[in-house]
Amino acid sequence: MTDQLSADRPRARRKERGGGRPASEEKILAAAKELFLADGYDGVNLERIAERAGVSRQTVYNRFGSKETVFREMVRHHWSAFVGPDRPLAECDTEASAEDVLRGFAQSLQRFADETDQIRFARLVVSESGRLPWIADEFYRLGKGPITAAFADCLGGLVRSGRLRCPDPHLAARQFMGLVQEFLVWPRVMAFEDEAADQPSAQVVVEEAVLTFLARYSPAPDGPARPA
Structure with missing residues (x-):
C-alpha cells in the first residue's frame, strides 16, 4: 500500500x-x-x-x-460535500434546541444520500474492501469517522448546556445515525428492492428517529441534565 x-x-x-x-x-x-x-x-x-x-x-x-x-483524494472530495455553509455540522448550533439539532443532522444524512453518489459509493466500498481493506479504512477515516465525531461533539455541547442527558455522546451519535440510515441508506445500498419500496417516507423516518432519541436522552423533567 x-x-x-x-x-x-x-x-x-x-x-x-x-x-x-x-x-x-x-x-x-x-x-x-x-x-x-x-x-x-x-x-x-x-x-x-x-x-x-x-x-x-x-x-x-x-x-x-x-x-x-x-x-484516496476522490474519497476525500466526495465526503467534503457533506459539510458546507448550509450543513449543520459546519458550525454546530448549540443555541438551538436538541430537537432542531437532531432534525437538522438527520436531514443532512438524507440529503447527502439523495443528492450525491453516496449509495453507489457505499456499494463500491462494500464490494472492494474484502480484497482491499484500506478502501473501507479510508472511507471511514475521511468521512463517516469525522462526521460522527463532530456530531458527538455537538451532542456533548447539548449535554453541557442541559438540553440532553447523555452519558456517552459518541455512542448516542452512532445510535441516532443508525435510526436514520437503517431506513434511508442501507436498504438502498444492499438493493433490497422490496424493503426499500415499503419504507415510510423520509420525513416520517426523521421525525421518529428524533422522538425515539429524545425519549432516551431528554433531560429529567425535574431539572436540567448534568454531564455524566
Missing part, C-alpha cells in the same frame, strides 16, 4: 497553494469517480482517468502520483 505521506502529498501541495483545488484536479477527481463507480478499483488506471478528464496521463501522475492516491 502506498505510504500515507505519499497519499497526503496532494493535500500538502494544495495547502502551499493556499486552499482550494485547481480546476484540473476537480476534473480529474470527477472523472475518476465516474470510472471507479462504474468499473471498480481494478478496472481503472491512470490512462483511463486522464482520457475521461481530457488531460494527459502525465498531468494525472504529476498531480497525484498513483491510482491509489487518486482514489
Whole structure:
C-alpha cells in the first residue's frame, strides 16, 4: 500500500497553494469517480482517468502520483460535500434546541444520500474492501469517522448546556445515525428492492428517529441534565 505521506502529498501541495483545488484536479477527481463507480478499483488506471478528464496521463501522475492516491483524494472530495455553509455540522448550533439539532443532522444524512453518489459509493466500498481493506479504512477515516465525531461533539455541547442527558455522546451519535440510515441508506445500498419500496417516507423516518432519541436522552423533567 502506498505510504500515507505519499497519499497526503496532494493535500500538502494544495495547502502551499493556499486552499482550494485547481480546476484540473476537480476534473480529474470527477472523472475518476465516474470510472471507479462504474468499473471498480481494478478496472481503472491512470490512462483511463486522464482520457475521461481530457488531460494527459502525465498531468494525472504529476498531480497525484498513483491510482491509489487518486482514489484516496476522490474519497476525500466526495465526503467534503457533506459539510458546507448550509450543513449543520459546519458550525454546530448549540443555541438551538436538541430537537432542531437532531432534525437538522438527520436531514443532512438524507440529503447527502439523495443528492450525491453516496449509495453507489457505499456499494463500491462494500464490494472492494474484502480484497482491499484500506478502501473501507479510508472511507471511514475521511468521512463517516469525522462526521460522527463532530456530531458527538455537538451532542456533548447539548449535554453541557442541559438540553440532553447523555452519558456517552459518541455512542448516542452512532445510535441516532443508525435510526436514520437503517431506513434511508442501507436498504438502498444492499438493493433490497422490496424493503426499500415499503419504507415510510423520509420525513416520517426523521421525525421518529428524533422522538425515539429524545425519549432516551431528554433531560429529567425535574431539572436540567448534568454531564455524566
